[in-house]
Structure formats: structure tokens, C-alpha cells
Amino acid sequence: MSAPPNERRRAWTGPQTVCEAASPEERPALCVVIHDVAPATWPDCLRLLQAVREVADIPLTWLVVPRWHGSAARSPALEAALGHLLADRHEMALHGYTHLDTAARANGWRSRFLRGVYTEGEGEFAALDVAEARRRIARGLAWFDQRRWPVSGFVAPAWLLGDGAWEAVRGHPFVYTTTWRHFHCLMPTEAQSEPAEPGPHQAVQRQRRLPPLSLNPLFPRWREPKFAAPAPQRSEALHSPSLVYAARNRTGRIVSPPAARMLATLLRDAPLVRLALHPRDAHHPALLRHAQKLIEHLLQSRVALTKAGFASQWLGATSTAPNTRPATSASAPAPRSSADSHSAADRRAR
Secondary structure: OOOOOOOOOOOOOOOOEOOOOOOOOOOOEEEEEEEEEOHHHHHHHHHHHHHHHOOOOOOOEEEEOOOHHHOOOOOHHHHHHHHHHHHOOOEEEEOOOOOOOOOOOOOOHHHHHHHHHHOOOOOOOOOOOHHHHHHHHHHHHHHHHHOOOOOOEEOOHHHOOOHHHHHHHHOOOOOEEEOOOEEEEEOOOOOOOOOOOOOOOHHHHHHOOOOOOOOOOOOOOOOOOOOOOOOOOOEEEEEOOEEEOOOOOHHHHHHHHHHHHHHHHHOOOOOEEEEEEOHHHHHOHHHHHHHHHHHHHHOOOOEEOOHHHHHHHHHOOOOOOOOOOOOOOOOOOOOOOOOOOOOOOOOOOO
16 A cells, blocks of 8 residues: 555655654664454465564564454454464554444545545545544454453554544543654543543553653644644654555556655654555565565664554653553443444455
């Protein structure tokens, strides 16, 4: 999948950040992220893991979709494997709830293109109102809590966050979220309005205090345009465009590898480089080989971190272990009705 066209084009002037600069002795980071993790995509996700491990056994961030395309199917093999990966310092983040865009269609051509063509109807949080976005996040967090899995971050499908989704995200105690262009360090809220009964670890979560960041006045706070509200209050944004492959068609498979390599070169002085791998990439050996060479090259000058580990480094948290954050229950009760029934034709994972 190529870079989202909803990100406003700007002339490259070097990495832009309003996060506090890392100390000189700290090496810049590489976050390798596997998207769209679900039972239907698990075999391809394992191929991606194997390809990465052939280069280096590094911690990865796994973006998990609890109800992929509306399916409630469970995979004991997937859950057991993710449990082992957590114990091996990997991280899981919430990646939407169904990975399907079920909001009402807009009239504008830009919206129709982004939500219908570019994302193939999978930009779940692109146009949700705040109530529906909160409900889906709450259900996703409840799904994580049922497995007692820690979760520090939220990444919207296709990196598209609408105004309502932004408000919903900042109403939950996530440490970070990401768009295609930025890594957003979030400061969890102390309390939610009319909180429901907390989950098994919610009280522990809210006891954690994260120190504020010092803003660098030399750089402006960027706005994620069109499908993203202004950066939420109490958050800091690091300019870090994600390297990604466009495996959907032949042109994308030819153009995206050199584009990813060029972007990696432009980001050579940036504190963070992100590489996004999608299950569809696993079907194309040339893309896997390119990703392996790119990871090998980047690890010569960067240290591999999960997204949670990088956020902890930026926030100056006392614990830098990427998987020590307690599981987080939603601030609102997850409805017990089976409204998990959003269904659509089964598509292949990006």
C-alpha cells in the first residue's frame, strides 16, 4: 500500500519534529510493523515474520484486528503464537475493530477515492462519529483484556483518522497513535467522563504518570489534513513517514521498493524510521527480498524497537520494556449484544 494521498504534499526539508531531541549517545530507532493481524491473514503474517528473522531476530509491533471483516472466528494457534511473541519482547497494538469502512458515503470525490478506491473500503476510522469510534475502540480493548494482553497503541486501518476518531483515541489511555506521516506521542487522560466498571488492569494503568515533553519551538505543529483532526491536546508529533510497499498491482510492486529505499535515505538523520509490512506483501518474493535488504541496511545504524518501546524512549518513561504496560480496559462498557456482525466480502489483507 502506497502513502495515503490525504497527507498534504510538502517539499522535503529534513525530518521535522516537535518531540524532544534524543541524547547524542542514543542510536536512532527502527520500528518494523506487521499490519492486519487476524486469523484469516495469519499464514501470511508468519511468512513476514520468517522473512524478518532471516535477517535479524528483532522485536516487532503486530497490529491486531479483533473482528477482521466482521468475523468472530478464533485461532488458538494465532493467540498462542502472539502470547509467545509478547514474552519475547514483541508488542501488539489495536488496529481498528473490523478493518471495514461502514460509515455513510460522502459526496466529495476525494473522500470517495480515499475510502472506496485507495483503501478498498477498509479505512474503518476515516469517517466515524465520536460515539461509534469510542464504541469500536472499547470493544477492541475489551477483546485484548479478555486475553490479558497489554496494549499501548492504536493505529487506524490505512492510517486514516477522522475528527470523531481523533477525539475517541485521545479519550482512551493510549501511549501513542500513528498516521502515515507522523508518530503521535499521546498523554493518557487521568479520568473519563462517567466511567464504567474498570477492567482487571485499568486501575493500574491510570496510576501511571508520564512526564511531559519539552516542545522544540523551531518546528510547527503539523496538521494531518482531510481525514485527521488537528493533533489532539497533550500529544507530541514526530515527523516519520512510514516505508510501505504497494503490493496490490504490478505498477505498485515495481515503483514502491525504490520509493521506500529513497525515503529511507531521506530519513537517514531522523530519530525514527518505520517499515510497514502487510500480509499481501508475503505473496511477492521480490518485495520480501527488498524488505530484508532494507532492514539489514537500516540495522547497521539503528536499533530495533517496538512502537511502544520508542514511545517510552520519547516520553522518558521509567520503564523502557515494550511489553510491560498493563492491559487496558475500555473506559466505556463493551456492549454485550452481537453487534460484531458487520460483514463484507472477504478481501485479501493488504
